Amino acid sequence: MLSNPRLLQISGGLALAAALGLCLLTPVAVSAQTAPTATELRLGLVGRWAGTLGYRDYQSDRLFEIPVKTTMTTPGDGTTLLRQSLFDDGPGKPVWITTVSLDDPAAGTSTSASFRAGNTPEFSNETVRVSTFVDPTHWTLVHSETGDDDDAPADIRVTETLDGDTLLEVTEVRPVGADDTAWRFRNRTRLTRTGD
Numbered sequence: 001m002l003s004n005p006r007l008l009q010i011s012g013g014l015a016l017a018a019a020l021g022l023c024l025l026t027p028v029a030v031s032a033q034t035a036p037t038a039t040e041l042r043l044g045l046v047g048r049w050a051g052t053l054g055y056r057d058y059q060s061d062r063l064f065e066i067p068v069k070t071t072m073t074t075p076g077d078g079t080t081l082l083r084q085s086l087f088d089d090g091p092g093k094p095v096w097i098t099t100v101s102l103d104d105p106a107a108g109t110s111t112s113a114s115f116r117a118g119n120t121p122e123f124s125n126e127t128v129r130v131s132t133f134v135d136p137t138h139w140t141l142v143h144s145e146t147g148d149d150d151d152a153p154a155d156i157r158v159t160e161t162l163d164g165d166t167l168l169e170v171t172e173v174r175p176v177g178a179d180d181t182a183w184r185f186r187n188r189t190r191l192t193r194t195g196d
Helices: 005-034 038-043
Strands: 047-057 062-073 080-088 094-104 109-115 122-135 138-149 152-163 166-175 184-195
Touching: 038 094, 038 109, 038 122, 038 138, 062 184, 122 152
Parallel strands: none
Antiparallel strands: 047 062, 047 184, 062 080, 080 094, 094 109, 109 122, 122 138, 138 152, 152 166, 166 184
């Protein structure tokens, strides 16, 4: 038993500091345990959006931007997201791209089919993980897959960040199996929510 008042004061201060430390750490642990799946976060994107698609042209190595309007819906099954985008590629050149994604939340994957008039449908199977989660309107997901870029096999990474009513999707590519220094910008989509 401590009889020195100074030691009692120090030990009481240490106990208070330890208790405060536990209080500060506890919400972080609870948040990590209760963070939504990537699928739940993606389904929160249902609504109408507008913005731009910026892409790197390989011939000129210049960034081009075109307007885009996107509507995301779900049939309500908890795993399917339908994305319909209208790109304005100049006067009289509307381009519709419709993508249907079916997620497997347990596996952390998303299988998609994209359709564009006059083109062969594109299929993808990617892993999707939650990189950062603050709350349902502030998070980052990372999508990864192996596919093709500029007619060559490539690793493809899409970083999707929701910041309130602003959604930013950045696509990067690298030759299959290359190290992290090989990632290069391919395109980005900047969207702002315009309605439900």
